[in-house]
Amino acid sequence: MGLFSHNDSNGHNLSGFWQLSHRFWLSGTPRVTGLIALLITVVLAQLAVQFYLNLWNRHFFDALERRDGAELWTQTFVFLALACTSICLAATSVWARMTGQRNWRESMTRSILAKWSLKSHDEPMNCHDHGAENPEYRLAEDVRVATDAPVDLILAFLSSVLTALTFFSVLWSVGGSIAVSPFGFRLEIPGYLVLGVIGYSTLMTALMLWFGRRMTSISEQRNQNEAEFRAAAEVLRGCHPATEAVEAGWMDKLERRLQAVLRSWRDLCWQLVDMTLVSHGNFLFAPVVAYFLCFPKYLSGAMSLGEVTQSAAAFVTVQGAVNWLVDNYQRLADWRSSANRVAALLAAIDRMPDDNSASVEAAEPLPR
Template sequence: MTQTDVTPAPRPSTPDLRGFARWGRAWLTAPDRGYARPLLFGVVLLTLVQVGIQIRFNTWNRDFFNALEHRDAAAFRTQMLVFLALAAASMAAAVYQLYLKQLLQLGWREWLTERLTGAWMREARHYQLEAGAAEADNPDQRIAEDARVATELAIEFSVGLLISVSTLIAFVGILWSLSGPLAFTLAGHAVEVPGYMVWAAVLYAALGSAATWLVGRPMVGINVRRTTAEADYRFGLTRARESGESIALIRGEPDERRGLGLLFGRVRDAMHALMRSQRNLMWLTSAYGTLAMVFPTVVAAPAYFAGAMSLGVLMQVGAAFGQVQAALNWFVDSFPRIAEWRGAVSRLVAFQDALDDLDAVAADPAQPTITIEEAQEGADESLVLDALEIAFADGTTVIAGASAVVAPGERVLIKGESGTGKSTLFRAIGGLWPWGGGRIVTPPRAAMAFLPQRPYLPLGTLAGVLCYPRPVDEFEPTQLQEALGQVGLDALAERLDEEERWDRVLSLGEQQRLAFARLLLHRPRWIFMDEATSALDEANQDAMMNLIVEALPEAAMISIGHRPGLEAFHSRSLTLVKSAEGARFQRLPPRAVSARALERRRRKVAPVTG
């Protein structure tokens, strides 16, 4: 096989945080942002109100303890009333700030989820990621969980940082004015440090933040590993549940347990690494927090014992120091969750980058990709394969130099041994497969219908499954019942309004016949079938094919199949033959006996059975 370069063009690497910040700016400026700006304003306003209340609490702290020190009962009662008023205001501000913050978090998550889902479910990108972008594994986990963590914690951190900065600005001035200068002698020289409590708080927080960063920085990478391992484990469990029948029939439970055990082993290993990192960080933060309880009192005690400040002022200094130190400690206190957030952001940005890579490949004229041209309604609707080359995502060519024309109304059977790329050819015609080169001219997409070997049955009512992807209200109930009867599924006609897991309720053969019933409803002009009758016996296969020929006589049909008897329903064949450079078409002459053979097959068709 030859190699074709289908890698995306290199583009500048964008750091995770910068990439995530783009989403924040885009959300706040998007036409569909909803109430994002008013909610953001409300959160900021209530946050500043809370800081203002804390400033008032600081002065209350001084007055309250002074009243106690002077045994002033009247002042004590007054301060208790002030406390109740401040407490009520603080509670109201906290409750509504939390509510608005949660609305903001939900709004951003909804907006981002819609954007990611839209980019993923666009032009077969979801399929192409699975086929060629391993770095974007488990997109469901990234969209559902990582988007939640990234948006919720981003707003949480932003509000926390706003509180810390505004608290720091407010209480540094208070602490500076209360602490006064620190005078001492150094090498025979008198030294005076103004506002020494402020410098003590800054030094204490700086040392703590530096130590936290050094000890906790491995947690970012560990969180990425843990999230990926958790997603893989959930996928393994889901896959085992979805394949329960096959596993049970072949008694594959021991092997499944081993596989799930290995997947959980990765979760366990990542959790052990995270626990060790958290343990190390906990030693630091516990010691840091414990010392912070007495540090301001110890630093201010000399002034108190010297009579330079009252008990109330000492308590006010301690409270102000605590506020300043808490503001400076935001990084220390938030680091474990910052590591979790960075992990989620990293996975989200990698997911978006993978989608952008696919867009870049499709948009870059220098990249060797398959060109899809869609015919306009009313124009020549022939299917044209022009010097088509199809490659795998790793660059290996599977089909080379394939050219063919299928006219409207023709019925063509595509044959070839396994591995020649028949199904990949259908994916390319359907616009799913961009890797390769050459040109495909297709009929209008609305005129085309694809029947894979295993039909897709969405969740919902049987009527919704039968009409998919069109709305149920486009069809009369009698049309649905008639279509089911034509394919031998009369027994289901009374269950159209039932909601079930129809991919579990129906056998594969019944699912394939349901797909033929869809054709009768949608009446496409072009039908593409990839082993669409593989689960049917010969009589039912002939019945389905004969039904389509009679019900849709003008429709073109292109089929992939190995079953004997299919040739009778097609006017010619195209055979893919392997070669060192990639499979190529070997054209066979039109079958002159196809009409007579088809008539014989029709006479032999048995009634459709369940």
């Protein structure tokens, strides 16, 4: 199963999950609309601060290279102003994100409870349905993950796209072109830092996609095994087996479920080891690659120390933005797994017989 496929490994369709999500985010209520506007405004403001911090790098290190004490003090106060602004924006972003996540979770939970309340409870939910094991856990934990992660991921993606577009221009203008002479032929490469960051980021993304290709299925299987183990353990809560043979059967089933849980955790461990090889290697190499690309022009006198630090900082910023998938692959996989299980719970509820005594016109809750 691919990370971005429409169905999960068990054939469940995510349309039910998306319908409940659209009902909240596209409701048009002033609170939700205002929250969306605030989140986007904070992203844009943070990008502006990041741009001026990058420019500050150039001015500060140029002043350091000139040994200009007055300019260094000026840049110190500029940094303090930018830092205070960035701190305030970060705090505002946390409040807005968590408010959106809390309200979305409330809306989805109330909608699922409303659907469930209209069904007959004379017989238990079919526990052979994937996602129907411990439905209260699906309602609590998986709904939480499925509504927490998308807000953070979408805002991070928006910020990454805008950051990449903004700092591409910085790399192009500050880095300029470089002349190389392969095999005796003089070749001038325009915007070589832009080409460098694109090539490096493409390599890192390809490596993460390769090393992390099994992450989604492993994460989903782990959650499935955990749910099956909890469901098997439910029989021990206040229920004494009729015979020793029945008790032995229960314990054997629990042992098999436990071994499945441990196997899934072992698989997850090795998958994370593989992904860490890429992510930590990228963390170490990205700034060094940036400096090595700038060294030829600095040594030739075509770049000042301030321009080197500005270009290197812009390179790392763009590389981090372009490698959004590398940084968020595990969380995307965890979200996909939880969203699949919420969709499976909705499908299991839909297959339950209707409660004829329930009101046919029961209204579903709107987001508050």
